[in-house]
Amino acid sequence: MSTAPTPSPEAARVAVVTVSYGSEVVLAPFLSSLSTAASTPLHIVVADNKPAGDSKSVSSIALAAGAIYLPLSANRGYGHAINAAVAGLPPEIDWVVVSNPDVVANSSAIDRLLAVARSDSGIAAVGPRILEADGTVYPSARAIPSLRSGVGHALFANIWPGNPWTRRYRVETDQVLVQRDAGWLSGAFLIIRRSVLDELRGFDESYFMYFEDVDLGFRIGKLGLRNVYVPSAVVVHTGAHSTQGGESARMVRAHHESAKRFLFKRYPGPLLWPVRVALAAGLDIRARLAERRSSR
Known part of the structure; x- marks a missing residue:
């Protein structure tokens, strides 16, 4: 059950939902950045996948920023936490960040995204240019992985970074300043129409972590709607804190299991069974190699 004070939701048609998992260090700067990212009032919800016992730090940070704090009884994954937060939003919310x-979030980032999203009813989701802390661009607007690109990227990305499958999948950096349609947008930061999110019943909760955003973008495309990358809006990814502290090997396994789940879901049926077996074997080998590197 959420705790408040609740920031006048009737005035806010845009909601921001985020998920904390031991995120005390990064949460306050994120919430603070929202005040300059949008000129419209924001209804903010912080879902907590790791309520810290007697510690009230995440709750205190959220409430101090005027956000609703939503502690979850168990960590059932990123998508489940987002869905739980969205389920409690007021009905008048039109857009979900x-x-x-x-x-x-940089200044006016949400405003810039909303301006593009509102320009065409066929646009379901918009995403910004995402910069890493060192200023490099994270490839946040990509093609939907296919069997060919997925297998090629999975097998060769680490040993042959410039391979054609990885380049095609990531849509390389020569397009980072071009507003364009994408197969999917990174769940690190995106805005989606509430009506579309409701129609899709949110994120697919069978993905514990990773690929839930790929799956969402794929299902948006199947509705005949658009995912649009808007590079004039900028956010900075300050660090993957939730995957640190000895959990990197587990996250590597989760990433590869989610990749298999998505490709198996996209290519079902008995005729493609041999291909799925080969793909699973390749991803398992890649996961073991990545786990060894992460444990060094």
């Missing part, structure tokens, strides 16, 4: 807590 989905964001990681380890992000800082």
Whole structure:
């Protein structure tokens, strides 16, 4: 059950939902950045996947920023937490900003995204240019992975970074300043129409972590709607804090399991069973190699 004070939701037609998992260090800067990212009032919800016992730090940070704090009884994954937060939003919310807590939104970032989203009823989701802390661009607007690109990227991305499958999948950096349609947008920060999110019943909760945003973008496309990358809006990804502290090997496994789940879901049926077996074997090998690197 959420705790308040609640920031006049009747005035806010835009909601921001984020998920904390031991995110005390990064949460306050993220929430603070929202005040200059949007000129419209924001209805903010912080879902907590790791309520810290007697510690009230996440709750205190959220409430101090005028956000609603939503502690969850168990960590059932990122998508489940976002869905739980969205389920409690007031009905008048039209747009939902989905964001990681380890992000800082630049000035007017939300306004710029909303301007593009509102320009065409066929646009379901918009995403910004995401910069890493060192200023490099994170490839946040990509093509939907296919069997060919997925297998090629999975097998060769680490040993042959410039391979054609990875380049095609990531849509390389020569397009980072071009507003364009994408197959999917990174769940690190995106805005989606509430009506579309409701129609899709939110994120697919069978993905514990990773690929829930790929799946969402794929399902948006199947509705005949658009995912649009808007590079004039900028956010900075300050660091993947939730995957640190000895959990990197587990996250590597989760990433590869989610990749298999998505590709198996996209390519079902008995005729493609041999391909799925080969793909699973390749992803399992890649996961083991990545786990060894992460444990060094």
